[in-house]
Amino acid sequence: MFWKLTQLSCSPVEEVLDKENFTLEELLDEEEIIQECKALNSRLINFLRDRAQVEQLLRYIVEEPSEDADSKWKFKFPFIACEIFTCEIDVILKTLVDDEELMDLLFSFLEPNRPHCALLAGYFSKVVVCLMLRKTIPLMNYVQTHHDVFRQMVDLIGITSIMEALISTPILRM
Numbered sequence: 001m002f003w004k005l006t007q008l009s010c011s012p013v014e015e016v017l018d019k020e021n022f023t024l025e026e027l028l029d030e031e032e033i034i035q036e037c038k039a040l041n042s043r044l045i046n047f048l049r050d051r052a053q054v055e056q057l058l059r060y061i062v063e064e065p066s067e068d069a070d071s072k073w074k075f076k077f078p079f080i081a082c083e084i085f086t087c088e089i090d091v092i093l094k095t096l097v098d099d100e101e102l103m104d105l106l107f108s109f110l111e112p113n114r115p116h117c118a119l120l121a122g123y124f125s126k127v128v129v130c131l132m133l134r135k136t137i138p139l140m141n142y143v144q145t146h147h148d149v150f151r152q153m154v155d156l157i158g159i160t161s162i163m164e165a166l167i168s169t170p171i172l173r174m
Helices: 012-018 024-028 033-038 042-048 051-062 071-086 090-097 100-110 118-134 136-145 148-155 160-167
Strands: none
Touching (some): 033 071, 042 051, 051 090, 051 118, 090 118, 148 160
């Protein structure tokens, strides 16, 4: 042969997935995770679609990290979690909208007794808008049975990203 075959290198995400015991955080820490999601890496998506993983991704978006938390927990993981949801992977979004407890967790961000940091509000709003666009019927069914959601969003209209999510609401365009 005219060339020497070298061992093909697999992505860092695949290397994490090949480990026997790995964590969601190890995957979120990999630079290529969003590209792998967009490329519909089946092993990655099968891991991320699991209810426990969707729940943890939501927690990064709706729960304020402690003040002494590592910057990954404050900034990187919430950003990556939001990006995973906004990749619009149907099975991940389906896991979310088909589970009322997970939807409750998402919308717990709106509770008046919680802090509403602008950064997390932006991530929350991006996920809600994504659900409005891709899972409209299940989202509207949830909002119709949880009347406080719309009121809580209106109460937080002073947060720009929440206001933008409200403007995107199909009910307001009627």
